[in-house]
Amino acid sequence: MTTVSENRQSATTTTLTTEELMERFVGDMNASARLIMVSLGHRTGLFDVMSTMGPASAAQIASRAGLHERYVREWLGAMVTSRFVSYNPDQQTCHLPLSSAACLTRAAVPQNFASMGQWVSVLGAVEGQVLEAFKTGKGVPYCAYHRFHDVMAEESDQTVGAMLESAILPLEPGLINRLKSGIEVLDIGCGAGRSITKLASLFPESRFTGYDLSEEAVGMGNSNAQRQGLKNIQFLINDATNIDDIQRFDLIFAFDAIHDQAYPDIVLANLHRALKDDGCFLMQDIYTSSYLQNNMDHPLATFLYTVSCTHCMSVSLAQGGVGLGACWGEELAQTMLKAAGFAKIEIYRLEHDIMNNYYVCRKA
DSSP states (O other), X not given: OEEOOSOOOOOOOOOOOHHHHHHXXXXXXXXXXXXXXXXXXXXXXXXXXXXXXXXXXXXXXXXXXXXXXXXXXXXXXXXXXXXXXXXXXXXXXXEXXXXXXXXXXXXXXXXXXXXXXXXXXXXXXXXXXXXXHHHHSOOOOGGGXXXXXXXXXXXXXXHTGGGIIIIIGGGSTTHHHHHHHOXXXXXXXXXXXXXXXXXXXXXXXXXXXXXXXXXXXXXXXXHHHHHTTOSSEEEEEOOGGGOOOOSOEEEEEEESOGGGSSSHHHHHHHHHHHEEEEEEEEEEEEOOOSSGGGGTTOTTHHHHHHHIIIIIHHHHHHTTOOOOOTTOHHHHHHHHHHHHTOOEEEEEEOTTOSSEEEEEEEOO
16 A cells, blocks of 8 residues: 655656557557457456366367357457467367466456456447537436446456455544444445445444435445345435535545546535544545646556546536546545545555555545
């Protein structure tokens, strides 16, 4: 765990030569295609199946996975040429090396990068609507994003759910003991709510509420809680802009949610009002600078600006909002948190999560 400095070294921006750009473009074509196939490997369970097998033929792998051999054979072609899967041409067998299994299988959580490949199809499916938004300046609504909540829930499982007890909750001293004793907890923009559902199971004395704008997400959260027989959690449809709770909650979470809001300044002020005087607001949000030149060496900068353009900024604009975007940056985040009334703000980076900052905010 590291504390984030408020200042960064500005980077001088440079462009590529035509030859360099062409070389990168060829690489990008292969990389984007690879992500589609990685997503299919994740969703079909092929990576998980292969991690339990030794060298095997396409037919043997397909049989174990319950899939058609012809499709599996072509998928293996993409994985072998990507060097993700090894191939023995004499035996015509394929094998998933331990190095690949360590970052491409469900057992690898929180480092299962295969699940991230799903974003290509989720965001690519709305390209036509985003194109239209370029012309109108409006936005694309949440309902247009097929499988968004499923994919987002998987990402949250990795960055939040798997690390809650060991890395995230300890950011606030004494918080685990308070949860054991019983406190009121709110998760805004909760999506399917897997993280607070896990907490509701771990801390039965505490009471948990999830707010989300999406009827689909709220339904998923309540259904999951009911299946587990949890009585200390509820999910409600609620626009965070309209939160009117006053000093109700001891702990408020916002996991990767604030930058999507139509009016994030109003939401943060609402959360400050809803928090008890001795409470804690814990916000996970994208790790970038507010200044473009400072993001030149960010390992995921292009991905984050793309996600912002095709989803985060657009869903805010679709609600008539300000379109803050995913890359609002830690400088603006601190400014907005202070304007909302939070007097003490600490920012942390966690080793398992290369994409986010963790803000621990208090009223005093």
